[in-house]
Amino acid sequence: MDIGPAEFRRISAYIYDELGIRLTDNKRTMLAGRLHKRLRELQLATVSDYCDYLFSPRGQQLEKIHLFNAVTTNKTDFFREPSHFDYLVGQVLPAWQRLGRRSFRVWSAGCSSGEEPYTLAMVLDDYARQHSDFVFEIIATDISTRVLDQAKQAVYHEERIAPVPMALRRRYLLRSRDRTSPLVRIVPELRRHVRFGRLNFMDEQFALPFVLDVIFCRNVIIYFDHPTQERLVQKFCRHLQPDGHLFLGHSESLHGYAVPLQQIAPTVYRHQPALAAV
Template sequence: MMKENSPKDNRCASVVTTPKMTDADFRKFSTLIKGEFGIKMPLAKKTMLEARLQKRLRALGLSTHSQYCDFLFSPEGFERELTQLIDVVTTNTTDFFREPKHFELMLTTVLPDLSQQKNRPIKVWSAGCSSGEEPYTIAMVLSEFAAKNSNFNFSILATDISTEILHKAMNAVYSKDKVDVIPLALKKKYMLKSKDKAKKLVRMAPELRKKVDFRRLNFMEPFPFKDEKDIIFCRNVVIYFDRATQDKLFKKFCERLCKGGYLFIGHSESISGMDLPIRQIAPTVYQKV
């Protein structure tokens, strides 16, 4: 006589098994990611990549990572899927007024110095801007300085490799808890509350949004602009690259930094031992000589 499945057996039978990635497929992915984007992917990140690719497998109707690998390396897949892959790989962790001492130094030292040096708008680049918190913070700080210095003006270029995260940045909508760190006076001045009070959302005011030009940029490709920047923020970005790639990137940043301009990096990053035309003026802040 056939034994009926118990409810427990039925529940077990309905569990969906997550497809596993082979080491061979991971090596193909990691080699491609390193070659195209410069991002190091050691074997320790296999589980992370395996989990993050689940959404892409479902979207494409694929059941294994090997099938996804075959599609990715096909001519059609390489053209269509590469930007989706980098959206999966990149980690976009950022906050408003992250590392606040950087912005204090901007107001007390950097902006007064540059406003005396330059008889033109100050050019700022937020490299690796993620979902926009950094460039919008910069825009608020510079706008406040401009309000007290009538001849001061500025423009901000914000770049990231992820098209998905750039769309979020351009939309400029954030949850209220995300903006808690911003001083109340700045929130009142530069943010709009949602008309739907049930949605605890705010949006950057249009006059602030228009100050930021968002563009997609892969650091492994030649920088598509030739003008020199007065301030470059590249914080907590190069930690995803190996040391040789970091050295090349910082040299490229210095080439795009005007003499007397300032480079801000993250506290988890170091330029120790690199031959760069900059001097340290504060922890993780450098000026081109």
């Protein structure tokens, strides 16, 4: 299946307007591959037919979710970039506790199939076992309903849990009663700490239930152009406590951005609202 230049421009412009993701011409083959299954399911012969359906009133109601599911990238792992979790436990949490705040609140922004928020839940619950007055809440969001459904199920193939330390596996993962099954599930006590919801980063206002102490948004903003990245990080700051922290992916940087954040470690930033006035 191929996508003609006109259809690619039409779909890619729509994706940019809706999701902020810019697809360059070298992504045509990738987009064709991801749409192939949808055309089969809809029994449509060409991408032109798909465009006609997508931009019809019915398609705008029913199909755009499937398009967003198809085009978003959902690469994640348990304990991905482990130095971030070491910094969280060793630096951020002790400093936060000294402030005497009531509940530690974290947002996994772009949570994919759940490995990141469940890693956070493991790390924070382990910390709470050593600090009896520590309580925490995690909200996890993604644009893709497909991966959110997977995250809510909290079921993973045993190959996926290889990065999880053995002590945490024993405490937080349940094996199937069928001992031949390669699947494990996050324990209910940990799942209760995580609230999942769908969120589009292009929304002007994020419907979040609380102001945050930490935002993990890792390996997400690389898919946006510079102006979209800057606007998104500015919106993050509106929901971040003063002295709260933003964690980005290893290849992401805010160098040169007009945002009230100070880099304090590789890809770790502290919210400094006073910088907005400088």
